[in-house]
Amino acid sequence: MxxxxxxxxxxxxxxxxxxxxxxxxxxxxxxxxxxxxxxxxxxxxxxxxxxxxxxxxxxxxxxxxxxxxxxxxxxxxxxxxxxxxxxxxxxxxxxxxxxxxxxxxxxxxxxxxxxxxxxxxxxxxxRAKRLTVGDFPGFKAVDISHGTLKVVVKEQIDSWKSALRSVAGVYLISDREHRMLYVGSATGDGGIWSRWETYARGGHGGNVRLKALEKEKGSIFTNGFYFSILEIADKHTGEKQMLQLEDEWKRRLLTRDAGLNGN
Structure with missing residues (x-):
C-alpha cells in the first residue's frame, strides 16, 4: 500500500x-x-x-x-x-x-x-496459519474468555468437545471486570461441554446473580468472564456427590458471601 x-x-x-x-x-x-x-x-x-x-x-x-x-x-x-x-x-x-x-x-x-x-x-x-483457537490444552490449563468459548461452541472444535464431554466436574467462572467468582458443576452424558454450551449461547446459564448482571449491563455483561476447571470426575458421578464437591469449592472460595453464587 x-x-x-x-x-x-x-x-x-x-x-x-x-x-x-x-x-x-x-x-x-x-x-x-x-x-x-x-x-x-x-x-x-x-x-x-x-x-x-x-x-x-x-x-x-x-x-x-x-x-x-x-x-x-x-x-x-x-x-x-x-x-x-x-x-x-x-x-x-x-x-x-x-x-x-x-x-x-x-x-x-x-x-x-x-x-x-x-x-x-x-x-x-x-505463522503458517492465522491464529485461531488452539487444540484443547488439558483440563488444568483451561482458562478461556467467554468470547473464545463462543467460538469453540460455534465451531464445535473437536478436541475441546471430546475432552469436555468426557468428564463431569466443578468449574469456575472468573468475572474479571467485577473481581468476582462463580462456582458451578456439571454431570450427565454431556459432561462439562453441555453445561458450558448454555453459557456460550445465553451467558448467564440460568444463574440468578448472573441474570441480574445481564439486566444491569446488557449484552456486554460477559465481557470479563473467563472459564476454568477446578476439579474433574467421571461423568457418571451422581448429582448428589457433584453438588457436595461444588459446595466445598463454594465454601473455599467464598463465592456465596463475596461472589456470584446465590445458593
Missing part, C-alpha cells in the same frame, strides 16, 4: 487492560469492535496499525490497518468516553493473525507514532 506512510500512522499496542486480553478478542472475531472504544482521542493520525501483545511475551501479533478514523463522544456514564468508527483496510489478510513482531515497549505506552517505534521492531516469525 504505497500511501501507508509511517509519518501518517499511529500504532496501537493492544495489551491486557486488567479485564480482557485483546488476543481473546482477536480469536473471537471481536477485536475491531473492542478496539473502537477508547478513553481519549488516541487515533490521531490518518492510519492506524494495530498490534496485539501475545500474553507474557515481548511479541506482537499484527491485527490489521485502519483508516477513516472518526471519534464520537459516548453518553455520560459509559465505561469509555469515545467510540471510533473506522474502516478495516483490505489487502493485508495474508499477514493478519500471522505476522509476529518483537518489541520491548516502555511501560504501558499503548498509542505511539509508527515512524518512531516501527524501526525498533524486528520480525520474529510468520
Amino acid at each position: 504505497p500511501d501507508l506512510d509511517l509519518k501518517k500512522s499511529k500504532l496501537h499496542l493492544a495489551g491486557f487492560n486488567q479485564v480482557e486480553e485483546p488476543i481473546d478478542q482477536f480469536i473471537a472475531g471481536t477485536f475491531d469492535t473492542w478496539q473502537s472504544y477508547q478513553n481519549a482521542k488516541n487515533f490521531s493520525r490518518q492510519y492506524l496499525i494495530s498490534l496485539i501483545q501475545l500474553p507474557g511475551t515481548k511479541r506482537w501479533l499484527f491485527a490489521g490497518v485502519y483508516d477513516q478514523l472518526v471519534p464520537k463522544a459516548r453518553p455520560a456514564g459509559k465505561k469509555t468516553k469515545w467510540e471510533y468508527s473506522y474502516r478495516h483496510i483490505s489487502g493485508f489478510e495474508e499477514l493478519e493473525g500471522r505476522l509476529i513482531l518483537e518489541y520491548s515497549r516502555t511501560g504501558r505506552q499503548s498509542y505511539v507514532y509508527a515512524d518512531k517505534v516501527l524501526p525498533e521492531m524486528r520480525v520474529h516469525s510468520l
Whole structure:
C-alpha cells in the first residue's frame, strides 16, 4: 500500500487492560469492535496499525490497518468516553493473525507514532496459519474468555468437545471486570461441554446473580468472564456427590458471601 506512510500512522499496542486480553478478542472475531472504544482521542493520525501483545511475551501479533478514523463522544456514564468508527483496510489478510513482531515497549505506552517505534521492531516469525483457537490444552490449563468459548461452541472444535464431554466436574467462572467468582458443576452424558454450551449461547446459564448482571449491563455483561476447571470426575458421578464437591469449592472460595453464587 504505497500511501501507508509511517509519518501518517499511529500504532496501537493492544495489551491486557486488567479485564480482557485483546488476543481473546482477536480469536473471537471481536477485536475491531473492542478496539473502537477508547478513553481519549488516541487515533490521531490518518492510519492506524494495530498490534496485539501475545500474553507474557515481548511479541506482537499484527491485527490489521485502519483508516477513516472518526471519534464520537459516548453518553455520560459509559465505561469509555469515545467510540471510533473506522474502516478495516483490505489487502493485508495474508499477514493478519500471522505476522509476529518483537518489541520491548516502555511501560504501558499503548498509542505511539509508527515512524518512531516501527524501526525498533524486528520480525520474529510468520505463522503458517492465522491464529485461531488452539487444540484443547488439558483440563488444568483451561482458562478461556467467554468470547473464545463462543467460538469453540460455534465451531464445535473437536478436541475441546471430546475432552469436555468426557468428564463431569466443578468449574469456575472468573468475572474479571467485577473481581468476582462463580462456582458451578456439571454431570450427565454431556459432561462439562453441555453445561458450558448454555453459557456460550445465553451467558448467564440460568444463574440468578448472573441474570441480574445481564439486566444491569446488557449484552456486554460477559465481557470479563473467563472459564476454568477446578476439579474433574467421571461423568457418571451422581448429582448428589457433584453438588457436595461444588459446595466445598463454594465454601473455599467464598463465592456465596463475596461472589456470584446465590445458593
